[in-house]
Amino acid sequence: MLDLFPSREAGRFGRRLKRARGAKIPVSVLTGFLGAGKTTLLRRFLAKPEGEGTAVVINEFGSVGIDDALMRASSDDVTLLGNGCLCCNTRSDLQNALRNLVAERAQGRLPQFRRIVIETSGLADPGPILQTFATDRALGSEFHVEVVLAVVDAVGGLDTLAWSAEARKQVILADRLVVTKSDLAEPQAVEQLARRLRALNPRAAVHSAVDGDLDPRFMLESDAPPGAAARTGFVAEAEHSDGILSFVLTEDAPLPWDAFARAMETLIALRGGDLLRVKGLLNVAGCRGPVVVHAVQHLAHPPVELAAWPDRNRTSRLVFITRGITERHVRDLFASVRALTGGSAVTQSS
Amino acid sequence: MKAGRKKVAKKAARTKKPAKAPAPKRRAAAKAAGKRAPVQSPLGNGGPxxxxxKLIAHHLLDGFGGMGEGMSIQIAPDGRRILWLAHESAPKNFTAVDVSDPRKPKVVVQTDLPQAHMRSNSLETCGNIMAVAYQTQKKGLTPAGMELFDISVPEKPRSISFFDCAGATSRGVHQLWFCDGEYVHCASGAPDFTPTHPNDDQFYRCIDVRNPSKPVEIGRWWMPGTRQGDNVRPPPRHPLDKGHRAHNTNVYPQRGDRCYLAYIDGGMFILDISDKANPKRISQWTNSPPYTGFTHTVVPLFDRGLMLVTDESTENNAKDWPKLIWVLDAREESNLVPIATCPLPDHKAFAAKGRFGAHNIHENVPLPTAWQSDQIVLGTFFNGGLRAYDISNPYQPQQVGVFVPPAPPMAPTGTIQLNDVFVDEREIVYTVDRHVGGLYILEMDF
Incomplete structure (x- = not known):
């Protein structure tokens, strides 16, 4: 389109956005093992002013996730809640449920919800949900996954993480972790759980919630709100079970986009299925703002240039969560592409 | 002409309440609501x-919140950022609001019109000079024309001159464009212009204001057939018959030899004004029929070879639906091709009260105090509120933001009627209600 109707205002990737989601509907994915306290957390959130206008999609077979007391009217599929919210209890197809929400809102049959919270099944691996937004073009153009939040309970969480691969995956893929029931557990056990969570996901901010009481911004915004526990910082490679690895590559110099894109294309072509999640904020040569990239397995979201950097740090940062692909593999691939194209590529580890 | 000038100048500079045409309902509304009215949560289509x-401030403008389509920002000599607003109807002429801190807007002056049978409706500022349009309700009334003010001291706007356009067949000036400090381009009647149809009274006039104390008309153009004596037949009437007459008269420095002229029921024209004394038609585009006329604004997006053309909804209860923002491929100015419209929600949800449909858009006014964008279109749609569209793909404009406030207290139509929008270079958005709601100040968040 820029060829036909060029614009000096637009960047290489189109209109520069004020935030990664642009104007799309923000989606928070709330995950956590059975009994971890997801529903309590959600109920408390919906009761707060910040929860106003939330559409809740319960992606759980046969569950009743929201207390009846919150409901004020109902139809077959969608239940209207207090506080301008609505609840869709989907038993099969998440894609259809999300499409219907948007279509019915446009037709005036549903309230003008502002965001969606998807409460996943306790047994669910959140990977396929993230992939749904990457693979479904219609959903991808309407929705933006803002936050993946995993809930772990302080009483039984450690045991669950020991025996359940799904629970570990929930923690590993999350942007934020919430520890519940810490008032019911021994301080030692809480500390032990915190250590385990840091080992599984050193990038995620961790917050504790007693009786579901959590800063509502923790559920919504992509940047950690003030007062929330600080991120523990990037580490070169986190140790996971199940062959899952996570690491961060950084680069101080601006990246030539073509070299980066070719390296990513090669990686996706060779091992796309093992790229569980790739997220990054890149300093691309010739771009004014940072470029947000995001890939899930074989699919990469279209890159988005933001209007401005969030702070003075201009370092490119690329987080990988992989199955069996090591940091060294990726670093060598990027270095090779750099050498072959004569450009730079993300090569340093932090 | 002399008498008119003195009268307007003297009265307009006053800041006290008007002797005529008081608006008790509006005062009561302001009192009832306080200075700020809350914006409620979404309740459904057609609702707030x-x-x-992000709404960052709302000001009811001291009970006179019925605003027209003149919005312009001045950086005053003392550094304050002053938003000048034209009122939609009497008794007020214009209001200046200090928006240096957009979260705390302050009215610095509010002036009265000399007559209840007139309206200012449109204004522009350039440096410390402001041009204000005056249109009378009926032909033959006075004062009708355009007044220039020295606004060096915003609290005390001082009249410099009055350009008289009154006449037996004229209502004066409805809209004006003044960005270069040299020429006012306006939609106006004139005493020597007798239209073939009474509704076709306003046409394009170019006024030289290089000597602001002595404005002089240097050129004019009208749609052929609309003036008695033309050698072509008058244009056929549209069902709503709002007149084949000029509305917005935009001229940009990127193409200083062009006027982008909206002509209500005549569609739109591109004029060659390289010789301002003899404007020439380059091209015309109209959507009516089958649509119902009232082309309002033409904004060229020069880098992109695109053009935005807006309709104005003028009928209550969406009777003239659809009124739209049109995107035209203007790479060849002599052959304009419509390629898209900015999508609106189903009109049925908005048909109960007031107007619904397009009106003003942010026009990329070529001044340092105006935001410039060829990617985002912001428009006001009366009870459809303020809407922002991403036109990065001009074939598929996408709505990226909506602001529909609740009906202001004592709103005569029982609903919001957002009338105009302006975005400053800080990307602060100002939008006004047509009847009572005053000024809403927002941030874009997309």
Whole structure:
């Protein structure tokens, strides 16, 4: 389109956005093992002013996730809640449920919800949900996954993480972790759980919630709100079970986009299925703002240039969560592409 | 002409309440609501909604919140940022609001019109000079024309001159464009212009204001057939018959030899004004029929070879639906091709009260105090509120933001009627209600 109707205002990737989601509907994915306290957390959130206008999609077979007391009217599929919210209890197809929400809102049959919270099944691996937004073009153009939040309970969480691969995956893929029931557990056990969570996901901010009481911004915004526990910082490679690895590559110099894109294309072509999640904020040569990239397995979201950097740090940062692909593999691939194209590529580890 | 000038100048500079045409309902509304009215949460289509905008301030303008389509920002000599607003109807002429801190807008002056049978409706500032349009309700009334003010001291606007356009067949000036400090381009009647149809009274006039104390008309153009004596037949009437007459008269420095002229029921024209004394038609585009006329604004997006053309909804209860923002491929100015419209929600949800449909858009006014964008279109749609569209793909404009405030207290139509929008270079959005709601200040969040 820029060829036909060029614009000096637009960047290489189109209109520069004020935030990664642009104007799309923000989606928070709330995950956590059975009994971890997801529903309590959600109920408390919906009761707060910040929860106003939330559409809740319960992606759980046969569950009743929201207390009846919150409901004020109902139809077959969608239940209207207090506080301008609505609840869709989907038993099969998440894609259809999300499409219907948007279509019915446009037709005036549903309230003008502002965001969606998807409460996943306790047994669910959140990977396929993230992939749904990457693979479904219609959903991808309407929705933006803002936050993946995993809930772990302080009483039984450690045991669950020991025996359940799904629970570990929930923690590993999350942007934020919430520890519940810490008032019911021994301080030692809480500390032990915190250590385990840091080992599984050193990038995620961790917050504790007693009786579901959590800063509502923790559920919504992509940047950690003030007062929330600080991120523990990037580490070169986190140790996971199940062959899952996570690491961060950084680069101080601006990246030539073509070299980066070719390296990513090669990686996706060779091992796309093992790229569980790739997220990054890149300093691309010739771009004014940072470029947000995001890939899930074989699919990469279209890159988005933001209007401005969030702070003075201009370092490119690329987080990988992989199955069996090591940091060294990726670093060598990027270095090779750099050498072959004569450009730079993300090569340093932090 | 002399008498008119003195009268307007003297009265307009006053800041006290008017002797005529008081508006008790509006005062009561302001009193009842206080200075700020809350914006409620989304309740459904047709109801209040704030999506990807942040409301940062609302000002009822001291009970006179019925605003027209003149919005312009001046950086005053003392550094304050002053938003000048034209009122939609009497008794007020214009209001200046200090928006240096957009979260705390302050009215610095509010002036009265000399007559209840007139309206200012449109204004522009350039440096410390402001041009204000005056249109009378009926032909033959006075004062009708355009007044220039020295606004060096915003609290005390001082009249410099009055350009008289009154006449037996004229209502004066409805809209004006003044960005270069040299020429006012306006939609106006004139005493020597007798239209073939009474509704076709206003046409394009170019006024030289290089000597602001002595404005002089240097050129004019009208749609052929609309003036008695033309050698072509008058244009056929549209069902709503709002007149084949000029509305917005935009001229930009990127193409200083062009006027982008909206002509209500005549569609739109591109004029060659390289010789301002003899404007020439280059091209015309109209959507009516089958649509119902009232082309309002033409905004060229020069880098992109695109053009935005807006309709104005003028009928209550969406009777003239659809009124739209049109995107035209203007790479060849002599052959304009419509390629898209900015999508609106189903009109049925908005048909109960007031007007619904397009009106003003942010026009990329070529001044340092105006935001410039060829990617985002912001428009006001009366009870459809303020809407922002991403036109990065001009074939598929996408709505990216909506602001529909609740009906202001004592709103005569029982609903919001957002009338005009302006965005400053800080990307602060100002939008006004047509009847009572005053000024809403927002941030874009998309």
């Amino acid at each position: 909604i704030t999506w990807n905008f």
